Amino acid sequence: MLSVLRNRTYRHLFVAQVVALAGTGLATVALGLLAYDLAGADAGSVLGTALAIKMVAYVGIAPVVAALAHRIPRRRLLVAADLARAGVALALPFVGSVWQVYLLIFVLQAASATFTPAFQSVIPDVLPEERDYTRALSLSRLAYDTETLVSPVLAAALLALVGYRWLFWGTVIGFLASAVLVVSVVLPGAVLAARSNPGKADTGSRSAGVRSAGARSLAGIRLFLSVPRLRALLALDLAVAAGGAMVIVNTVVYVREELGRPAGDVPLALGAYGGGSMLVALLLPRVLDRVADRTVMLPAAFAVAGLLAALAVVTTAGGGAWRWPALLALWAGLGAAGSLILTPGGRLLRSAVPPADLPAAFAAQFSLTHVCWLLAYPLAGWLGASAGLPAATVALAALALASAGLATRVWRTETTAARPAIAPVPAPATVTVRPHHRHARRPVHRRPLHAPSGRALVRHHHHRHPAAP
Numbered sequence: 001m002l003s004v005l006r007n008r009t010y011r012h013l014f015v016a017q018v019v020a021l022a023g024t025g026l027a028t029v030a031l032g033l034l035a036y037d038l039a040g041a042d043a044g045s046v047l048g049t050a051l052a053i054k055m056v057a058y059v060g061i062a063p064v065v066a067a068l069a070h071r072i073p074r075r076r077l078l079v080a081a082d083l084a085r086a087g088v089a090l091a092l093p094f095v096g097s098v099w100q101v102y103l104l105i106f107v108l109q110a111a112s113a114t115f116t117p118a119f120q121s122v123i124p125d126v127l128p129e130e131r132d133y134t135r136a137l138s139l140s141r142l143a144y145d146t147e148t149l150v151s152p153v154l155a156a157a158l159l160a161l162v163g164y165r166w167l168f169w170g171t172v173i174g175f176l177a178s179a180v181l182v183v184s185v186v187l188p189g190a191v192l193a194a195r196s197n198p199g200k201a202d203t204g205s206r207s208a209g210v211r212s213a214g215a216r217s218l219a220g221i222r223l224f225l226s227v228p229r230l231r232a233l234l235a236l237d238l239a240v241a242a243g244g245a246m247v248i249v250n251t252v253v254y255v256r257e258e259l260g261r262p263a264g265d266v267p268l269a270l271g272a273y274g275g276g277s278m279l280v281a282l283l284l285p286r287v288l289d290r291v292a293d294r295t296v297m298l299p300a301a302f303a304v305a306g307l308l309a310a311l312a313v314v315t316t317a318g319g320g321a322w323r324w325p326a327l328l329a330l331w332a333g334l335g336a337a338g339s340l341i342l343t344p345g346g347r348l349l350r351s352a353v354p355p356a357d358l359p360a361a362f363a364a365q366f367s368l369t370h371v372c373w374l375l376a377y378p379l380a381g382w383l384g385a386s387a388g389l390p391a392a393t394v395a396l397a398a399l400a401l402a403s404a405g406l407a408t409r410v411w412r413t414e415t416t417a418a419r420p421a422i423a424p425v426p427a428p429a430t431v432t433v434r435p436h437h438r439h440a441r442r443p444v445h446r447r448p449l450h451a452p453s454g455r456a457l458v459r460h461h462h463h464r465h466p467a468a469p
Helices: 002-006 008-071 074-094 098-126 130-159 164-183 191-195 203-210 213-225 228-258 265-288 293-316 323-342 345-352 355-386 389-418
Strands: 431-433 445-447 457-460 463-466
Touching: 002 008, 002 130, 008 074, 008 098, 008 130, 008 164, 008 228, 008 265, 008 355, 074 098, 074 164, 098 130, 098 355, 130 345, 213 228, 213 355, 228 265, 228 293, 228 323, 228 345, 228 355, 228 389, 265 293, 265 323, 293 323, 293 345, 293 389, 345 355, 355 389
Parallel strands: none
Antiparallel strands: 457 463
């Protein structure tokens, strides 16, 4: 899997992704503690709202940015997004009210909605071989998992020395380091740009060039939704969002309010989630060499529903020291199930979409996936704050189960539709060849022989006998 790091361009981009994600992980821990500092037991509601705002930014901005991205060099676009994110992280330590958190989160995630689809669309051009691209997807998943494991541990160590607001400075450093690494490489041009020859451009290319940004963004979404297996992928993303939203929104509430544990245990719980995801990301590439993506992804979606149902049991239990290790185990399981779905997602998309349409497809997936999170985040935060954590857990388990069932049905429909219709071939006319002697014990044979007229004939002792119709 590490062989793809021999490619210098990908190596720099991968390290840029890792350091940016590490900074984001510190911000995730700090933001949860900031919400608890501002709202107390209602921290889940605050986080749910903040993350819903994040999803609105992703859904609304990513397709438009993808439609306009062909006019801006991708390296310049990535660096500008990193610098914008660093500026917002620089302001977060100084907020003193909830509305300021909401405003800064929107700006931060608008920049991320610019960065992430552009970054994803670069990787297939840097690593055009399918095997290398599969390894890169696993490494990317591993980078996300490293963030969810290492960043909480680092945050826990820093919280023993400084206040949580200092964690935002780690986020600033991560984004600035990412920008420096992106500047250090020359990125290949987009496939669409490389293939468009002004002298030989076809009508579709010329019409695409004059379409508005809004039309191009909608075209990317239509392209994504036109393929059944990608619609199944979207349903699977909804199952991932159901499990992930419970972890991201309510970890601080579970640890601090339900279990009464110290603030330092919040990053440990988040680290368990990342540990389960990382383990799967390390093992999955070899599995995907032997089995189909569907074989891995569909059972994982049903596992998310089962784990959330088990969480509902833990939540309704009156008490006991066993609930803390049970919570860690469930968080690790949810991380593993999410990684089983998310890691093969890029392979699935790449196999279903022409190379020239990959940037639009990745942007469409980015937006549509975050529609799923836009539904799951408020459900986990608002319902948990108003009706209680058991009600939120049951609702998210039902959502994950429905999503898994829908994905299974859609994918099965595509498989059935893709199977070619084969007209039944009539069996050829046959004759029974009997031995000369009545008492011979030789077995009876049936031999199809065809004459040009279509009637079966058989030669027997140099005489030609027409076969029985």
